[in-house]
Amino acid sequence: MLTPNCSLETVSSVGSNMSIGCPHSSLLCGINMSLLVNVSSVDLDELCLSEDEYLALHLGPLRSPIFAPVCVTYLSIFLVGVLGNSLTCAVILRYKAMQTPTNLYLLSLALSDLLVLLLGMPLELWEMWRSYPFPLGEGGCYFKTFLFETVCFASVLNVTALSVERYIAVVHPLKVKSLSTRAHVKRVIVMLWVMAMICAVPNTSLHGILLLPPKFGRPFPRSAMCYLVKPTWMYKLTILISSLAFFVLPVLVMGALYFLIGLTLYRERGMKALSAMFGVDSVPEDHMQRLSRRNLQVTKMLCVLVVVFSLCWAPFHVDRLMWSFLDTSSQLHLMIFEPVHIVSGVFFYLSSAVNPVLYSLMSTRFREMFSHLTCPHYNWLNHSSLRLTQRSTLSHKATSNTKELS
Known part of the structure; x- marks a missing residue:
């Protein structure tokens, strides 16, 4: 030819x-x-040029060159995250003792993480496997953007609300009964999700299906991509406001709250030492020690959760801000942006999988409940040992009381 x-x-x-x-x-x-x-x-x-060659020239390769390593990383995170968050939800929903105000926020956070892993990650992996055309149409594009924005905002709001609840419990314990009831917390969680959905609308409305313009009278329907379709200045403004309102400000607020919580716990320890020194003992010492240990353990766990949350979400917001102000015609800018985009994606999904691991490592109660749910044999042994411990404790108390009476 x-x-x-x-x-x-x-x-x-x-x-x-x-x-x-x-x-x-x-x-x-x-x-x-x-x-x-x-x-x-x-x-x-x-x-x-053939259509495939023309699309590759203007839209890049059909499949991401780093698909294989990213896919392996994502699937590892997926397995850990889905298993861990499912266990967290099951434990809180199954055991009445676990349905505390703090754990209800953790349940909401786990549901948000499951949505990201079960719906968001498969879509992103599909787009890395076949960058174009976008398979779900315009409605699917709106759904994808709305989902990501909603879960992002809901996660931040839940962690912030959790920090406020912990602050009230430690610094203002007298207000706990009125502000930390289950009904009140459930209303707050519903309000947080509604607020997250409302705040997700602006960025969702800026996206849609984008096609390459016809060339020589030839259309390119296979070039359909879920992309920004409105002016870039609107996107820049939206991303800047969302990064400030849903990352920078919450991190500063949470940092201030945990600083105040730390000061309060430090003062309580000092007051306890003074009480022991002067013989003031209005509350049984063993009871106070149990409350103090429990309070300290929960606060430590949530403080670590906030730090990890901030570290995991920082690359995500850096990625969005870089893309907003990126000069796409500059090869240098694109080369710098590519590794940032990969790292931000890994950390974004990692934030959805790491929380149950933290609960297992730092919370004795969560660790025990996870074991109860997954290991019935361990559950039976643990209950038996608990009953024996309770009997021996009661026997010891009875003996002590008999000695005192005699």
Whole structure:
């Protein structure tokens, strides 16, 4: 088969002879010959490209070159995250003793993480496997953007509300009965999710299905991508406001709250030492020690959760801000952005999987309940040992009381 003559001189002579060289090949490609008048050299280079070659030239490769390592990493996070968050939800919903105000916020956070892992991650992996066309249409594009924005905002709001609840429990314990009831916490959680959905609308409305413009009268329906379709200044403003309102400000608030909590716990320890020194003992010492240990353990766990949460979400917001102000025509900017985008994606999904691991490592109660749920044999042994411990304790107390009476 003869190679078409696509030189500029050949195309310029289209009017005199419609059957020579490249014009004939162009007709076979479905290109309107009247559109070949005054073509540039760049257009001429693209004239006889196949559709796959043309899409790869303008949209990049169909499959991400780093799909394999990212897929392995994501699937590892997926397995740990889905298992851990499912166990967290099951433990809190099954055991009445675990349905504390603090744990209800953790339940809401676990549901948010499950949505990210079960719905968000498969969509992103599919887009890395086939970058275009977007398979779910315009409605699917809105759903994807709305889902990501909603769970992002809901996660931040839940962690912030959790920090406020812990602050009230430690610093203002007298207000706990009125502000930390289960009914009150459930209302707050519903309000947080509604607020997250409302705040997700602006960025969702900026996205839609974007197609490459027709070239030489030839459309490209396979170029459909879920992308920004509104002016970039609107996107920049939206991302800047959301990063400040849903990351920078909450992190500062949570940092201040845990600083105050730390000061309060330090003062309580000092007051306890003074009480022991002067013989003031208004509350049984063992009871105070149990409350203090429990309070300290929960606070430590949540403080670590906030630190890990902030570290995992920082790359995500850096990625969004970089993309907002990125010069896409600069190869240097694109080279810098690519590793940031990969790292931000890994940390984003890691934040959805790490929380149950923290609960297991730092919370004795969660660790025991996870064991009860997953290991019935261990559950039976633990209950037996608990009953024996309680009997021996009661026997010891009875003996002590008998000695005192005698």
